[in-house]
Amino acid sequence: MDKPKLHVVSCSGGKDSTAMLLRMLEEGMPIDMILFCDTGLEFPGLYEHLKQLEKYIGRKITRISTDKSFEYYFMEHEIKRKRSTAFAEKYGLDHNGYGWAGPKMRWCTERLKNQPREQFLRPLRDKYEVIEYVGIAADESYRLERKNNQRDNCVHPLVDWGMTEADCLQYCYDRGFRWDGLYEIFSRVSCWCCPLQSLEELRKLYRNFPDLWEKLKYWDSQTWRKFRADYSVQELEKRFDFEAEWQNSGKPLKGRAFYSALKERLANENGE
Ligand code: SF4
Secondary structure, three states, X not given: OOOOEEEEEEOXXXXXXXXXXHHHHHOOXXXXXEEEEOOOOOOHHHHHHHHHHHHHHOOOOEEEOOOOOHHHHHHHXXXXXXXXXXXXXXXXXXXXXXXOOEOOXXXXXXXXXXXXXXXXXXXXXXXXEEEEEOOOOHHHHHXXXXXXXXXXXXEOHHHHHOOOHHHHHHHHHHOOOOHHHHHHHOOOOOOOOOOOOXXXXXXHHHHHOHHHHHHHXXXXXXXXXXXXXXXXXXXXXXXXXXXXXXXXXOOOOOHHHHHHHHHHHHHHHOOO
């Protein structure tokens, strides 16, 4: 006998999944559960948005998370490393914690999002045919090729509706959602501490969220892996301060003169 269907909306709280959820509700599509995987690393404005969203739709959003925090996995988690790996050669063997995510090692996506979601859904799959609704915008359809988005019964209504990222943001703005101005500052909103975001987004984080920046600096001082291949958080801060000085003296933030002066400043401040 066929299992009954369970319609589960994945809601990150960002503009795309919010627009998807709102339109699904407006079109009367079936929704049995709304899931938010909480990494603990969202901007305060996003957590507020989730509360506003719950009020607006009159339904509860189910929050799931790991029993251990990002900080635990980042700094303390014991990892058995093989003697022969390139990692061991570079950093030694006795570092606890995964450290910052890298382009080829997004441990936090796996540990803090994918695993808790799967753990939560696994028992439900025994009883139901779980249909997952994922908010991938029509102009991001390259993401559909990722393995994670090709799971059975994973559907993408925004792609079917042809709703782009800009459409999604407008859709939410039209219904009064503003995320405390986050989308007016950043072009993408995800974990505030993500080392994979662009230099431009990190500059905005530094200028607009000093408290979060201090936390980022603290975390960076507690781990073995540099925040980015080119800069530690401390060095980024020095760079951003230097940029402001350079700009105030009317000079452009590009070209050989800028980069030579920046290199010299960082070397001086690092005592080289
Ligand atoms: S957005 Fe960045 S920090 Fe957050 S889970 Fe993904 S890789 Fe990790």
